Structures are given as C-alpha cells and as structure tokens.
Amino acid sequence: MTVQAEPGQFARELRRWRTRRRVSQLDLAIRADTTQRHLSFLERGRSRPGRAMVVRLAESLGLSLRERNELLLSAGYAPVYAESRLDGPELGPVREALERILDGHLPYPAVIVRPYGELVAANPAFDVIAEGAAPELLKPPVNVLRLALHPDGMGRRIGNLAEWGRHVTGSLRDRLARSPDPRLEEFIAELDGYLPDVGSPDGHLGFSVPLRLRVKEGELRLISMLTSFATAVDVTLAELRLEAFLPADEATGAILRERDERRGAG
Numbered sequence: 001m002t003v004q005a006e007p008g009q010f011a012r013e014l015r016r017w018r019t020r021r022r023v024s025q026l027d028l029a030i031r032a033d034t035t036q037r038h039l040s041f042l043e044r045g046r047s048r049p050g051r052a053m054v055v056r057l058a059e060s061l062g063l064s065l066r067e068r069n070e071l072l073l074s075a076g077y078a079p080v081y082a083e084s085r086l087d088g089p090e091l092g093p094v095r096e097a098l099e100r101i102l103d104g105h106l107p108y109p110a111v112i113v114r115p116y117g118e119l120v121a122a123n124p125a126f127d128v129i130a131e132g133a134a135p136e137l138l139k140p141p142v143n144v145l146r147l148a149l150h151p152d153g154m155g156r157r158i159g160n161l162a163e164w165g166r167h168v169t170g171s172l173r174d175r176l177a178r179s180p181d182p183r184l185e186e187f188i189a190e191l192d193g194y195l196p197d198v199g200s201p202d203g204h205l206g207f208s209v210p211l212r213l214r215v216k217e218g219e220l221r222l223i224s225m226l227t228s229f230a231t232a233v234d235v236t237l238a239e240l241r242l243e244a245f246l247p248a249d250e251a252t253g254a255i256l257r258e259r260d261e262r263r264g265a266g
Helices: 009-021 025-031 036-043 051-060 065-074 089-104 124-130 144-149 161-178 182-192 250-265
Strands: 110-113 119-122 211-215 218-228 241-247
Touching (some): 009 036, 025 036, 025 051, 051 065, 089 110, 089 119, 110 124, 119 124, 124 144, 161 182, 241 250
Antiparallel strands (some): 110 241, 211 218, 218 241
C-alpha cells in the first residue's frame, strides 16, 4: 500500500538520519546490503526505494519502530509496525505478563514507563518512591522522572541528588543525541532546573551511580536495572521500559522486606 508523500521528503530524511548517526554512505550501503552508488541516488532523490529497502535502511540506522514507520511514510509507503492501545485486546497477554513481572520483583520497587518517564504501572513497593510527594505530582499521568527529581517529590529525600540526577538527565541526553525531539530537550531543561548547580561529587561511578534515598527507617541504597522489549514488533510495546530497583546492601534489603511484610499485614 502506498500513501501520498512530499517529493524529495525521503531523500531529506535519509540524509538527516545518516548524518545524525554519523555513518558514511559506504558504511550504510554495506550494512543495508546495497551499493554506495544506489544510496547516493536515493539521497539525491534520483531513485525511488522499494519498501524492503526502506526497512533495511531504517534497521541499519538503528531507528526505533516509530521512526521506521515515519521513514516509510516519507517514502510513500504505509507503516508496517502496528501501534496498539496498551489497554486494547491485542496487548492483553502483554499486560498480564508485565503485572506478573512487577509482582515478582517485590519486595523491591519496579515501574513500567513510556518514553520520557510517563508511568504505566507500578508494584506496591512504589510507595517508597511516592512517599511524601506533593499531590499534584501524583495526579495521572504521573511522570516518574519529574517525581524523582522534583523538590516536592523524591528529590528532597535523595542524599546524592546532584550525582544521581545527572545520571538520569545524562541518559536522556544520550537519547536526545540519537533522536532529536524538542519536547525531550525542553523536559531535560526542566529536570536540570531541579538539580543543585555543583560539579560531580567525589566517588562518581558513572552508569553505576547508586540512589541514596532517605526513608523513616534510615537510608536506602538502590541500584536500578532498565529493561526494554528489544524484539517487539508493536510500537507501543517497543517504547515501554521496565525500571526495577535492587538493594545495594543488606540494610536496604531488610528495610524493603520489612515494609513489604507490613504492607501485606495491612
């Protein structure tokens, strides 16, 4: 199925993505199993790609499923990756599996989020994240990243806010570098405004920065694990992320287990 596309749109989009990915024409041609000459013709609008070629180029550039659909549209082809409603029947088995994963991670907190931190689901241990937060930060749709860094959210309870917060915004900047989005750029600027204006503290551990979170029982030291659905063929599912927190020491594990026992008794 073909759709109406603006003349030259695909050529511009292909050049833009190749430049953004810092890939030469030769390298991209090799990855996509074509010739540099043919790729040059595509980028100059002198040749029209087949749908299979557009898909191969998008895969070779590492585009997300949403971005692959957009590249197909720019070439005059209908999207090939479905975008189902998360609450629709198509993703019913997925929702059930996600709920099992969240429950199975107890007594430790875990959340499912959409791009840029929009909360989809959380297990009961999420209460350690939301504890004491301003009500407006907990109104749907809840943004977990804003909740985490906002001074009226979790931010005031984080012992290493400058270090851990910049770990969070640094991950978003990496995503922005790969896929420019004015909304994401604006959101990063907002989050930066919640962080102390100081240099990186001593003991910076890069991607392994532990979260030091104050609770009434003491201080939790948590490390996070981020999981994506890399083999998904549905845009909605591919954009979901599971973030699970794990105790970095025995004291943290004990506090979270005791909280879970009290929650169950209640």
